[in-house]
Amino acid sequence: MHTLPYDGLALASLDEQLLQPGIKGLPLTEALRQGAIGVQGWNILHADTSFPVAVLKTSALRHNLDWMRRFCARYGVTLAPHGKTTMSPQLFGAQLANGAWAITLANAHQIQVAHRFGVRRVLLANQLVAPSDVKAVLALLRGDPDFECIVLADSMTGVARLAEAVACQPLARPLPVLVELGLAGKRAGCRTLEAALTVARAIATAPGLTLAGFEGYEGLLVTEDRGADLAAVGAFLAHLVALVRTADDEGLFAGAEIVLTAGGSTYFDLVARGFQEVSGLSRPLRAVLRSGCYLTSDHGTYERMIGELNEREGESDGLRPALEVWSMVQSRPEPTLAILTMGKRDVSHDADLPRPLFYHRPGPGMPHALPAQSLIVKLNDQHAYLRLPDGHPLCSELAVGDLVACGISHPCTTFDKWRLLLGVDDDYHVRGVYNTLF
Amino acid sequence: MHTLPYDGLALASLDEQLLQPGIKGLPLTEALRQGAIGVQGWNILHADTSFPVAVLKTSALRHNLDWMRRFCARYGVTLAPHGKTTMSPQLFGAQLANGAWAITLANAHQIQVAHRFGVRRVLLANQLVAPSDVKAVLALLRGDPDFECIVLADSMTGVARLAEAVACQPLARPLPVLVELGLAGKRAGCRTLEAALTVARAIATAPGLTLAGFEGYEGLLVTEDRGADLAAVGAFLAHLVALVRTADDEGLFAGAEIVLTAGGSTYFDLVARGFQEVSGLSRPLRAVLRSGCYLTSDHGTYERMIGELNEREGESDGLRPALEVWSMVQSRPEPTLAILTMGKRDVSHDADLPRPLFYHRPGPGMPHALPAQSLIVKLNDQHAYLRLPDGHPLCSELAVGDLVACGISHPCTTFDKWRLLLGVDDDYHVRGVYNTLF
Numbered sequence: 001m002h003t004l005p006y007d008g009l010a011l012a013s014l015d016e017q018l019l020q021p022g023i024k025g026l027p028l029t030e031a032l033r034q035g036a037i038g039v040q041g042w043n044i045l046h047a048d049t050s051f052p053v054a055v056l057k058t059s060a061l062r063h064n065l066d067w068m069r070r071f072c073a074r075y076g077v078t079l080a081p082h083g084k085t086t087m088s089p090q091l092f093g094a095q096l097a098n099g100a101w102a103i104t105l106a107n108a109h110q111i112q113v114a115h116r117f118g119v120r121r122v123l124l125a126n127q128l129v130a131p132s133d134v135k136a137v138l139a140l141l142r143g144d145p146d147f148e149c150i151v152l153a154d155s156m157t158g159v160a161r162l163a164e165a166v167a168c169q170p171l172a173r174p175l176p177v178l179v180e181l182g183l184a185g186k187r188a189g190c191r192t193l194e195a196a197l198t199v200a201r202a203i204a205t206a207p208g209l210t211l212a213g214f215e216g217y218e219g220l221l222v223t224e225d226r227g228a229d230l231a232a233v234g235a236f237l238a239h240l241v242a243l244v245r246t247a248d249d250e251g252l253f254a255g256a257e258i259v260l261t262a263g264g265s266t267y268f269d270l271v272a273r274g275f276q277e278v279s280g281l282s283r284p285l286r287a288v289l290r291s292g293c294y295l296t297s298d299h300g301t302y303e304r305m306i307g308e309l310n311e312r313e314g315e316s317d318g319l320r321p322a323l324e325v326w327s328m329v330q331s332r333p334e335p336t337l338a339i340l341t342m343g344k345r346d347v348s349h350d351a352d353l354p355r356p357l358f359y360h361r362p363g364p365g366m367p368h369a370l371p372a373q374s375l376i377v378k379l380n381d382q383h384a385y386l387r388l389p390d391g392h393p394l395c396s397e398l399a400v401g402d403l404v405a406c407g408i409s410h411p412c413t414t415f416d417k418w419r420l421l422l423g424v425d426d427d428y429h430v431r432g433v434y435n436t437l438f
Numbered sequence: 439m440h441t442l443p444y445d446g447l448a449l450a451s452l453d454e455q456l457l458q459p460g461i462k463g464l465p466l467t468e469a470l471r472q473g474a475i476g477v478q479g480w481n482i483l484h485a486d487t488s489f490p491v492a493v494l495k496t497s498a499l500r501h502n503l504d505w506m507r508r509f510c511a512r513y514g515v516t517l518a519p520h521g522k523t524t525m526s527p528q529l530f531g532a533q534l535a536n537g538a539w540a541i542t543l544a545n546a547h548q549i550q551v552a553h554r555f556g557v558r559r560v561l562l563a564n565q566l567v568a569p570s571d572v573k574a575v576l577a578l579l580r581g582d583p584d585f586e587c588i589v590l591a592d593s594m595t596g597v598a599r600l601a602e603a604v605a606c607q608p609l610a611r612p613l614p615v616l617v618e619l620g621l622a623g624k625r626a627g628c629r630t631l632e633a634a635l636t637v638a639r640a641i642a643t644a645p646g647l648t649l650a651g652f653e654g655y656e657g658l659l660v661t662e663d664r665g666a667d668l669a670a671v672g673a674f675l676a677h678l679v680a681l682v683r684t685a686d687d688e689g690l691f692a693g694a695e696i697v698l699t700a701g702g703s704t705y706f707d708l709v710a711r712g713f714q715e716v717s718g719l720s721r722p723l724r725a726v727l728r729s730g731c732y733l734t735s736d737h738g739t740y741e742r743m744i745g746e747l748n749e750r751e752g753e754s755d756g757l758r759p760a761l762e763v764w765s766m767v768q769s770r771p772e773p774t775l776a777i778l779t780m781g782k783r784d785v786s787h788d789a790d791l792p793r794p795l796f797y798h799r800p801g802p803g804m805p806h807a808l809p810a811q812s813l814i815v816k817l818n819d820q821h822a823y824l825r826l827p828d829g830h831p832l833c834s835e836l837a838v839g840d841l842v843a844c845g846i847s848h849p850c851t852t853f854d855k856w857r858l859l860l861g862v863d864d865d866y867h868v869r870g871v872y873n874t875l876f
Contacts, residue, residue: 022550022875027570029577050547051568084820106820107779109488112460126820127768129779129839130489131800132465139467154769157838187821188769188777330565331592331626339626341545341567345854345876350782362569381850382522382544382564383625400595401567412819416783416855419876437460438783438857 011089011117014435023419024346025053037422037433044326044428047362047403051328052342054414054421056434060322061091061295061423065098067319068294072099075272075287080104080123080261082292085412088421088434089117091295102148104290108133111149113437115140121148123261125215125290127158127180127188134165141171150212150259154180154189159202159209166208176212177203178259181240186220196243197250204252211252212259213286214243218271219264226308233267237274248281256283263289266305269313293411296322300352300409323411323421325354327384329402335395340376340384340404347406348413349379354406356386359394361402366427370394376406449527449555452873461857462784463491475860475871482764482866485800485841489766490780492852492859494872498760499529499733499861503536505757506732510537513710513725518542518561518699520730523850526859526872527555529733540586542728546571549587551875553578559586561699563653563728565596565618565626572603579609588650588697592618592627597640597647604646614650615641616697619678624658634681635688642690649690650697651724652681656709657702664746671705675712686719694721701727704743707751731849734760738790738847761849761859763792765822767840773833774826778842781820784855790847791817794824797832798841804865805843808832814844 015035021028027042027050042048044055072079080102081095092103092114102121105111111122128134128151140147153159159177166175179200182189190196196214203211218233244260247253258281263271268291275287293302297319310318327342347354356374358367373389386404388395408414415421416438423432453473459466465480465488480486482493510517518540519533530541530552540559543549546568549560566572566589578585591597597615604613617638620627628634634652641649656671682698685691696719701709706729713725731740735757748756765780785792794812796805811827824842826833846852853859854876861870
């Protein structure tokens with residue numbers, strides 16, 4: 001196992017892979033070196049690939065990387081984007097090259113993948129509990145003095161388990177731990193400020209551990225009632241800030257800085273504003289946002305949420321959807337029904353069904369927008385049901401072999417359905433590859 | 439690319455792989471040859487693996503393979519199990535070694551994977567439309583005279599596209615095509631018998647194609663009203679049989695046998711009975727069932743459906759659930775709430791949420807059943823919310839670090855979330871590996 005420095009959007013070891021026929025989206029009849037994909041001259045609109053195929057529009061990625069770098073600079077906050085969204089080494093590289101301080105991850109195997117591809121700082125936004133997982137992370141830290149990993153704890157049991165593991169596998173430096181503040185009825189995390197402080201004190205005094213700061217996830221507060229959400233997020237952030245102040249007053253922090261982190265992909269503007277106001281601590285505050293979905297956004301949940309964020313921020317050119325799944329019309333059994341060659345295995349279906357965007361008859365020219373009333377009404381494992389508006393000319397025009405592009409809702413559950421996504425320019429020429437390692 | 443003969447539950451090329459740390463479920467801190475997994479002495483109940491981990495109980499697989507072989511023999515039907523369920527070469531091998539006549543698949547890349555691992559006959563239960571996909575399948579047929587692939591058509595356009603492709607890449611033998619009969623308002627397939635016969639006649643006269651038979655999928659008729667379903671399935675099967683008779687009377691079949699295929703995992707008994715009665719054709723009938731989920735069944739949809747099938751068949755020892763996902767309690771933030779280290783990325787959530795089965799404190803002994811009112815009430819990408827019955831002793835007993843086993847509903851959407859599943863014996867010793875290639 002060797003690590004490689006990040007070099008932007010390409011990582012040599014992956015590009016050297018010989019890809020065998022049988023990978024979704026790729027039109028292979030014989031093995032092909034991955035690095036050669038971008039020079040095959042494939043174009044989605046010419047149906048050169050297999051279908052379905054997942055594509056990332058590189059201009060939108062570029063825009064979103066720049067947008068988020070500027071946003072963080074404006075508020076003086078740090079980005080540790082959640083890598084579980086994409087689990088793509090090339091995208092981790094692009095995020096780090098565009099100012100990300102760390103990659104946030106969800107579990108030990110994700111950390112192992114990130115480390116293997118050269119990520120040098122990880123924020124594990126979870127408790128580390130399984131003995132084999134603790135051992136795996138400690139092994140990385142022991143084997144690589146340049147590697148940093150910050151973990152969470154939300155209970156005395158969790159602290160005791162970590163301290164015990166570190167005692168068995170001592171580290172050169174103490175393991176930095178954030179206390180997770182939770183929300184009643186929601187996910188993990190201490191339910192009261194007092195409980196969080198008790199855990200913080202235990203970390204501060206545990207041999208081999210050091211209190212790095214506090215963590216919360218305001219994304220659990222998203223409801224249909226935006227006004228109530230904004231108030232609840234404000235209160236939650238105030239609790240996190242209060243915890244930092246109290247712990248600082250008690251002298252529980254020993255490191256060079258204090259980490260305070262929250263921020264999913266819906267309310268990260270509120271987090272940035274909330275954390276911006278904190279000052280007067282004994283050492284510098286590092287306010288960390290963890291949005292994962294900013295990178296690709298989507299055509300569903302996050303498009304709506306980011307539209308609202310744009311309004312709050314007075315932003316006219318916000319994050320853009322970068323991810324599309326293209327499939328082919330496989331059957332036209334009824335005038336208003338087209339069956340597409342994609343299904344639950346290819347697109348997210350947990351937040352919303354995919355949104356049909358364009359259709360195109362393979363060949364020159366650019367795709368046409370589908371009528372607004374077109375809907376994906378159902379997905380099977382390997383099929384989608386596209387319902388066209390009754391009486392629309394497309395009911396007689398759309399044919400077997402035509403291409404249909406869909407936007408998705410919730411990137412995390414589309415990325416994990418693909419071993420690789422193709423990078424395309426605005427004309428849908430295939431320019432490169434993004435691997436995922438789930 | 440080379441092919442290997444199947445040898446039961448192990449395929450040499452996969453076992454030779456060097457697995458790097460960072461694969462879900464595996465407790466690796468350094469690379470391990472896959473074939474060595476079964477001799478590591480790992481036991482799920484001792485928390486030797488990483489969590490979550492997906493396990494297949496080999497005794498249940500063995501039982502289900504035997505059960506289905508006997509079932510098919512009793513009704514004189516042939517099995518071409520749907521391989522899209524598992525996409526696992528080892529499981530394809532086990533199915534073929536237990537009497538399967540072919541593997542059914544959903545698209546061209548699945549065919550490429552199956553062919554690479556030695557499957558010699560494939561039933562593609564879909565139209566083949568994308569040029570690159572047609573080319574890929576024809577390339578396999580041209581390159582391997584022992585490989586057979588039967589495809590579907592449901593339109594004159596589809597037939598014309600296939601005939602055109604075969605004209606460009608001639609095959610030594612004509613490409614066998616089944617006409618797909620569909621259902622109004624449902625998925626692909628001809629909507630009337632007359633339309634199906636028109637397509638059949640076109641296939642019979644198209645150069646390079648041969649009419650192999652008829653196909654339908656009665657699984658689309660499953661509703662909440664069982665009585666109505668049984669009648670509708672009966673009528674649909676009668677239509678398929680009528681199509682075969684008419685096409686045979688017209689002399690449209692040219693092969694040595696006639697293929698008639700239907701049968702998902704809910705009503706395959708009705709299909710077997712319905713097809714059993716067909717006789718008096720000009721050549722032998724090959725009645726083919728395509729169930730994919732029989733192999734592992736589940737603890738949800740299919741458990742219920744198979745329970746009903748058992749009643750219809752007078753079966754006292756029917757198909758058994760073989761697939762479990764084990765995770766660890768990561769946080770116990772409230773008396774009735776445990777947060778588990780698994781989420782949407784690890785278990786099916788399209789049919790039902792996972793069903794909590796057992797809990798176990800890592801170490802000796804066997805797991806205990808969870809109280810019946812325990813429920814997984816919510817999944818995030820990487821977390822599950824286990825709600826315990828209020829006031830139950832387990833509310834104070836279940837601790838961070840305890841193991842929880844869940845059954846799943848709909849195996850297809852759990853298999854595709856794992857690169858490999860571990861084979862375990864009844865004591866949860868890890869005995870082997872099942873790769874998936876999605």
